[in-house]
Amino acid sequence: MYWHNLFVPTLREHPADAEAVSHKLLVRGGFIRQLTAGVYSMLPLAQRTLLKITDIVREEMNAIGAQEFYLPALNPASVWRESGRWDVMGDNMFRLKDRKGAELCLGMTHEEIFTAIARNELRSYKQLPQIWYQIQTKFRDEPRPKSGVLRVRQFTMKDSYSFDLDTDGLDKSFDLHDAAYRRIYSRCGLRFAVVEASSGAMGGSASNEFMVASEAGEDWIASCASCGYAANVEKAVSRLEPVPDGSGLDAPEKFATPGIRTIEALVTFEGGAAAHNQIKTYVCVLDGKLTLALLRGDHELNETKIKDAVGANDFRPAQPDEIFEALGAHPGSLGAVGVTTYPVIADEALRGRTSMTTGANENDFHLRGVNVERDIKVTKWASLRTVKAGEGCPRCDATLEVNKSIEVGHIFKLGLKYSVSMGANVLTQDGREVPIVMGSYGIGVERIMAAAVELYHDADGICWPVSIAPFEVVVTPVNFTDEAMRTAAETIYRELKAAGVDVILDNRDERPGVKFKDADLVGIPFRIVVGPKKLKENKVEFFTRSTKTNEDLDLASVVAHVRNVVAEAKAKLR
Ligand code: ATP
Ligand code: MG
Numbered sequence: 001m002y003w004h005n006l007f008v009p010t011l012r013e014h015p016a017d018a019e020a021v022s023h024k025l026l027v028r029g030g031f032i033r034q035l036t037a038g039v040y041s042m043l044p045l046a047q048r049t050l051l052k053i054t055d056i057v058r059e060e061m062n063a064i065g066a067q068e069f070y071l072p073a074l075n076p077a078s079v080w081r082e083s084g085r086w087d088v089m090g091d092n093m094f095r096l097k098d099r100k101g102a103e104l105c106l107g108m109t110h111e112e113i114f115t116a117i118a119r120n121e122l123r124s125y126k127q128l129p130q131i132w133y134q135i136q137t138k139f140r141d142e143p144r145p146k147s148g149v150l151r152v153r154q155f156t157m158k159d160s161y162s163f164d165l166d167t168d169g170l171d172k173s174f175d176l177h178d179a180a181y182r183r184i185y186s187r188c189g190l191r192f193a194v195v196e197a198s199s200g201a202m203g204g205s206a207s208n209e210f211m212v213a214s215e216a217g218e219d220w221i222a223s224c225a226s227c228g229y230a231a232n233v234e235k236a237v238s239r240l241e242p243v244p245d246g247s248g249l250d251a252p253e254k255f256a257t258p259g260i261r262t263i264e265a266l267v268t269f270e271g272g273a274a275a276h277n278q279i280k281t282y283v284c285v286l287d288g289k290l291t292l293a294l295l296r297g298d299h300e301l302n303e304t305k306i307k308d309a310v311g312a313n314d315f316r317p318a319q320p321d322e323i324f325e326a327l328g329a330h331p332g333s334l335g336a337v338g339v340t341t342y343p344v345i346a347d348e349a350l351r352g353r354t355s356m357t358t359g360a361n362e363n364d365f366h367l368r369g370v371n372v373e374r375d376i377k378v379t380k381w382a383s384l385r386t387v388k389a390g391e392g393c394p395r396c397d398a399t400l401e402v403n404k405s406i407e408v409g410h411i412f413k414l415g416l417k418y419s420v421s422m423g424a425n426v427l428t429q430d431g432r433e434v435p436i437v438m439g440s441y442g443i444g445v446e447r448i449m450a451a452a453v454e455l456y457h458d459a460d461g462i463c464w465p466v467s468i469a470p471f472e473v474v475v476t477p478v479n480f481t482d483e484a485m486r487t488a489a490e491t492i493y494r495e496l497k498a499a500g501v502d503v504i505l506d507n508r509d510e511r512p513g514v515k516f517k518d519a520d521l522v523g524i525p526f527r528i529v530v531g532p533k534k535l536k537e538n539k540v541e542f543f544t545r546s547t548k549t550n551e552d553l554d555l556a557s558v559v560a561h562v563r564n565v566v567a568e569a570k571a572k573l574r
Contacts, residue, residue, distance in 0.1 A: 038145025189465020
């Protein structure tokens with residue numbers, strides 16, 4: 001490819017609306033253009049990178065025996081109704097009607113469609129295990145599309161699904177995916193962590209997320225540098241220092257707290273209590289059901305944790321009028337003592353606590369001397385609080401860090417959720433009919449591209465890992481109209497190409513500075529500069545983008561040398 005023929009609409013300035021580095025650089029480097037909110041066109045450079053990513057994904061999926069499918073993105077409502085997710089997916093699902101009025105949607109994920117195939121076609125244990133995958137477009141009407149292609153409404157996902165006879169089989173399929181995913185991200189050059197995750201709306205038992213640490217991420221990960229424990233804060237737990245309880249009372253005692261509405265205000269109030277001796281009562285609505293969540297005064301509720309604790313899909317804070325109707329008081333005076341008509345979910349940190357202070361469900365009154373297990377009807381104990389940096393690691397003596405990350409992949413043990421709801425069964429060796437045990441595994445293709453930019457860039461632009469760079473090498477003659485330079489550049493270009501290197505020749509009639517700037521911006525890992533002075537000595541200059549180092553190479557050996565450098569850089573990622 002000659003640069004002259006390549007469509008790379010680079011911009012002088014970062015787009016004004018962009019915050020994330022990957023958003024800025026992918027737009028400025030001429031990789032992507034927004035069509036509408038959360039919907040992007042992939043221009044030729046992005047498409048080259050994405051194809052390299054999908055090649056790696058395909059190779060590694062095929063290597064674990066997975067078989068590639070291609071399923072429709074246009075789905076009938078009926079199959080989503082069978083699993084119950086037509087309702088669960090809510091506003092995130094793009095829905096439409098055909099000319100006859102039949103309801104359809106655009107696929108957000110493909111558990112239902114793959115399960116429908118399995119149900120109709122798999123009959124016997126002899127046909128298991130199966131791993132099926134596709135690389136295909138997904139549609140999600142995300143509430144907040146943002147950060148360029150990191151969170152979009154249309155994106156490419158590699159999604160796979162495993163079908164096993166039993167949970168041992170599922171464990172194997174899950175481990176195969178875990179290993180394949182590690183190879184995929186390594187080969188794409190990403191530095192990543194594997195963390196325990198919530199299984200959320202997908203249902204199921206265990207799940208791991210693959211995370212790239214980055215300020216542009218939307219997930220918070222708690223991790224321990226000492227023992228390697230790592231979990232999404234939606235799932236993470238921590239070890240707390242014990243806190244002292246007061247001496248206790250025989251029964252809760254009501255006391256007046258005029259105008260006191262917050263945990264902090266009660267801390268300084270005469271006769272109040274330290275935050276860790278208070279119970280925070282949070283009223284929320286889970287799948288339409290009013291529910292009380294109890295936490296220690298100095299702890300924060302995690303939405304995902306409480307949804308997972310009760311298996312709810314939908315969470316919202318209760319409105320003040322709903323709260324008043326249910327409990328007879330306003331936020332600031334709420335508590336769970338005496339509450340029997342609503343579920344009360346209590347955080348584990350409240351177990352065994354005594355002498356606690358909480359709202360009395362009467363405006364301007366609190367209760368002290370509350371013994372949680374004696375005085376409150378807890379319907380369920382669960383881990384509800386968001387862990388914080390500096391708290392103890394649950395597995396060792398060290399403390400946890402909490403950092404922002406980008407989720408680039410997620411693997412789930414689904415279990416029987418879809419096979420039972422949709423009736424996907426097989427016969428065992430002894431003739432019993434059993435539901436298939438399933439797993440589901442996703443990788444965001446554009447997210448890998450954007451995460452790589454977040455990780456690898458500098459003030460001049462992107463520094464692609466060589467395996468997913470749009471081109472591996474650029475040959476830049478300082479002046480293409482000069483015959484000697486042109487001949488040398490074209491020879492190097494042709495020979496590198498013949499040697500299997502993904503190379504581009506910058507034959508544009510531009511000043512060398514412009515060509516260098518563009519190559520730096522779009523992030524081509526290696527550059528061979530053919531200039532007048534060096535050429536007279538039969539030399540060219542070899543520039544490495546990531547280290548910004550230059551070396552002189554003999555014209556005679558440049559092709560062999562560069563081919564080796566590229567091959568070694570790729571091999572390092574394996
Ligand atoms: P998130 O929590 O970021 O919304 P998710 O948990 O909904 O992700 P999955 O349903 O597990 O994601 O999808 C698998 C993968 O698809 C994710 O790990 C991510 O890489 C990618 N992905 C999901 N949603 C988006 C999106 N809106 N834009 C780009 N990629 C996405
Ligand atoms: Mg999502």
